[in-house]
Amino acid sequence: MSAKLTILGAGSALPTRTNFPSSQILELRDKQYMIDCGEGTQIRIRQMGLKISRLGHIFISHLHGDHCLGLIGLISSFGMLNRTADLYIHGPIGISSLFESHINFFCDNLPFKVIFEEFNTNKHQLIFEDKTMEVYSIPLKHRVPCSGFIFKEKPKERHILREMIDFYEVPLSQINLIKRGADFTAQDGVIIPNSRLTTDADKSISYAYCSDTAYSEKIIKWIEDVDLLYHEATFAESEKIRAKSTMHSTAAQAATIALKAKVSKLIIGHFSARYNNQRVLLNEAKAIFENTILGEDMQTYEF
Amino acid sequence: MSAKLTILGAGSALPTRTNFPSSQILELRDKQYMIDCGEGTQIRIRQMGLKISRLGHIFISHLHGDHCLGLIGLISSFGMLNRTADLYIHGPIGISSLFESHINFFCDNLPFKVIFEEFNTNKHQLIFEDKTMEVYSIPLKHRVPCSGFIFKEKPKERHILREMIDFYEVPLSQINLIKRGADFTAQDGVIIPNSRLTTDADKSISYAYCSDTAYSEKIIKWIEDVDLLYHEATFAESEKIRAKSTMHSTAAQAATIALKAKVSKLIIGHFSARYNNQRVLLNEAKAIFENTILGEDMQTYEF
Numbered sequence: 001m002s003a004k005l006t007i008l009g010a011g012s013a014l015p016t017r018t019n020f021p022s023s024q025i026l027e028l029r030d031k032q033y034m035i036d037c038g039e040g041t042q043i044r045i046r047q048m049g050l051k052i053s054r055l056g057h058i059f060i061s062h063l064h065g066d067h068c069l070g071l072i073g074l075i076s077s078f079g080m081l082n083r084t085a086d087l088y089i090h091g092p093i094g095i096s097s098l099f100e101s102h103i104n105f106f107c108d109n110l111p112f113k114v115i116f117e118e119f120n121t122n123k124h125q126l127i128f129e130d131k132t133m134e135v136y137s138i139p140l141k142h143r144v145p146c147s148g149f150i151f152k153e154k155p156k157e158r159h160i161l162r163e164m165i166d167f168y169e170v171p172l173s174q175i176n177l178i179k180r181g182a183d184f185t186a187q188d189g190v191i192i193p194n195s196r197l198t199t200d201a202d203k204s205i206s207y208a209y210c211s212d213t214a215y216s217e218k219i220i221k222w223i224e225d226v227d228l229l230y231h232e233a234t235f236a237e238s239e240k241i242r243a244k245s246t247m248h249s250t251a252a253q254a255a256t257i258a259l260k261a262k263v264s265k266l267i268i269g270h271f272s273a274r275y276n277n278q279r280v281l282l283n284e285a286k287a288i289f290e291n292t293i294l295g296e297d298m299q300t301y302e303f
Numbered sequence: 304m305s306a307k308l309t310i311l312g313a314g315s316a317l318p319t320r321t322n323f324p325s326s327q328i329l330e331l332r333d334k335q336y337m338i339d340c341g342e343g344t345q346i347r348i349r350q351m352g353l354k355i356s357r358l359g360h361i362f363i364s365h366l367h368g369d370h371c372l373g374l375i376g377l378i379s380s381f382g383m384l385n386r387t388a389d390l391y392i393h394g395p396i397g398i399s400s401l402f403e404s405h406i407n408f409f410c411d412n413l414p415f416k417v418i419f420e421e422f423n424t425n426k427h428q429l430i431f432e433d434k435t436m437e438v439y440s441i442p443l444k445h446r447v448p449c450s451g452f453i454f455k456e457k458p459k460e461r462h463i464l465r466e467m468i469d470f471y472e473v474p475l476s477q478i479n480l481i482k483r484g485a486d487f488t489a490q491d492g493v494i495i496p497n498s499r500l501t502t503d504a505d506k507s508i509s510y511a512y513c514s515d516t517a518y519s520e521k522i523i524k525w526i527e528d529v530d531l532l533y534h535e536a537t538f539a540e541s542e543k544i545r546a547k548s549t550m551h552s553t554a555a556q557a558a559t560i561a562l563k564a565k566v567s568k569l570i571i572g573h574f575s576a577r578y579n580n581q582r583v584l585l586n587e588a589k590a591i592f593e594n595t596i597l598g599e600d601m602q603t604y605e606f
Contacts, residue, residue, distance in 0.1 A: 106368040
C-alpha cells in the first residue's frame with residue numbers, strides 16, 4: 001500500500017501567484033495527518049475538493065505565521081461543517097496559550113474538542129502513535145523553536161503461507177502471533193521457525209518533513225533511508241549567505257542532506273517569493289541528488 | 304475622476320473554488336482603503352499583483368473570522384516588505400485586545416505602527432476622514448456587533464471660469480475661496496455672485512458597504528443615492544428562513560434595499576458556499592433591481 005502526500009502550500013512567508021504558505025496532508029491507510037497549517041490552508045482544501053473527515057491530527061513545526069495562521073479558519077470551518085471527532089494539534093510548547101483565546105472567540109459552540117499536545121522541540125522523541133503510525137519530532141535549527149517530523153508506518157504483519165499453516169495444523173489462535181513473527185510449537189514439541197510459515201511483511205513507509213531549518217547534519221541520523229523527504233529549500237546558492245543569516249536552507253543544501261541520509265526521494269519546498277521560476281532551485285538540487293522533485297501547491301505525490 | 308472597487312473575496316464563512324472570504328479595496332484619488340480582511344486577503348493581493356503601498360486604513364465590519372482572520376498575515380507581510388507608514392485599523396470595540404497579542408507575537412520588529420481605532424457599531428457616525436474622504440459607520444443587524452461603511456468623497460472644488468476671473472480682476476488670494484463657493488466683492492463694493500465665476504464641481508463619489516446584515520430598512524436613510532452599494536446576499540429566496548435565523552440577507556432583500564435607497568448600482572456578495580452557480584442569486588436580485596452585478600473575486604469595478 002502506498003502513501004499519498006498532498007501539498008497545499010509550498011511557499012514561504014510571502015505568498016505568490018502559485019504558492020500558499022506551508023501546509024500538507026499525509027494520507028496512509030485511510031488516515032490523514034496534516035503538517036503545518038499556514039494561512040489559506042482551508043481555502044486550498046476547498047479548491048481541491050479534498051475530503052478531510054479522516055484528519056484527526058495536525059502537526060505544527062513552529063510558531064511562525066506562515067506555518068500556523070490557517071488554524072483558526074480551519075477549526076472554525078470544521079465547526080460549521082458539523083465535525084464531531086476531536087481534533088488534536090501537536091505543536092511546540094506555547095501553541096496552546098497562543099491560540100486558545102482565538103479558538104474561544106472565533107469558534108464558539110464547536111461540536112468537537114480541540115486538544116493541544118505540546119512537545120519540546122529540542123528533543124527527538126515519539127510525540128504520537130496510533131495503530132498505523134509513529135510520529136517522531138526532529139529538532140531543527142531555526143530562529144524560533146522548530147521541529148521536523150518523521151512519520152513511520154508501524155511494522156506490518158508477515159504474510160501467512162496458507163499451505164504451511166494447513167500442513168502443520170496451526171490452530172487459529174496462533175495465527176496473529178505468527179503474523180507478528182512468532183515461531184510455532186507443534187503438539188509433538190517440535191519448533192517450526194516463523195520463516196517456514198510466513199514471508200516478509202510489506203515494507204513500512206516512512207516520510208520526513210524538515211521545514212524550516214538551516215543546513216544541519218545532525219538531522220541525518222533521524223531521517224536515514226526514509227522513502228520520502230520534504231526539505232525546505234528557501235533559497236538558491238546565490239543567496240547562501242542570506243539562507244544562513246535567516247536560518248533557512250538552499251536547494252543544494254537540501255539535496256546534500258537527502259544524499260547523506262540516503263533517502264529514496266526528495267521534494268523541495270518553502271520557496272522564497274523571489275523565484276518566479278523555481279527551476280533554478282530544482283536544477284541546483286538535482287545536480288547533487290538526482291531524485292529530487294519540485295513541491296507544487298495542490299499536487300499529490302504517491303510513494 | 305472615478306473610483307475603483309477591487310473585490311478580493313466575495314465569499315462567506317466557507318471558502319469555495321472561486322470565492323475567498325470577505326475583503327475588498329476601494330481606491331479613490333490615489334488613496335486605498337481596505338474593507339474587511341478575511342483569511343487569504345494577502346494571497347489575493349499577491350495573486351492579482353496589486354500594489355498596496357497607498358493603503359493606510361483598514362475598516363473591519365465585525366469580528367467574525369471570515370472578515371478579519373487575514374489581518375495578522377497581512378500585517379506580518381507588510382513588515383517583511385519594509386512598510387514604514389503607520390497602519391490604522393478601524394473596527395468594533397474589542398478588536399484591539401483581540402489582535403494585539405498576535406501582532407506582538409507574529410509580527411515582531413515591525414518597522415511601522417499598527418494603530419487600532421475602535422468605534423461603537425450601534426451608532427451612525429463619522430469614524431474617519433482625510434483630505435479626500437469621510438467614512439461613516441452604518442449600524443447593521445447581525446449576530447454580533449456589526450457595522451457597514453459609507454465612503455463619501457468630500458465635496459470637490461467648483462470649476463473656475465478663467466475669463467470671468469480675468470474680467471473681474473479677481474486677485475490670486477481669493478481663488479481658493481471662490482473655488483469653495485464664496486462670492487467675490489470687487490474693489491468698488493459690488494458683489495459678484497459665485498455662480499458668475501464658477502461652474503459646478505464634479506460630483507462627489509459615494510460607496511456603501513453593507514455586510515453582514517439581515518434585511519434592515521433602517522439603513523436606507525444612510526445609504527440613499529450612493530453611486531455604488533455592496534450588499535451581502537448570502538442566500539437565495541428558497542433559504543429565506545435560514546437567512547433570517549442566521550441574520551443574513553437574500554439576494555432579493557439586497558435588491559429591495561438598493562431599490563428603496565435609490566442607489567445607482569448594486570453589487571451583491573458574501574455568497575453562501577452552497578451556490579455553485581450564483582446566477583440564481585443574480586437573477587433574483589435583478590428581478591427587483593435591474594442594475595445589479597455579481598461580485599467576483601479579483602475583479603475591479605470602476606464607478
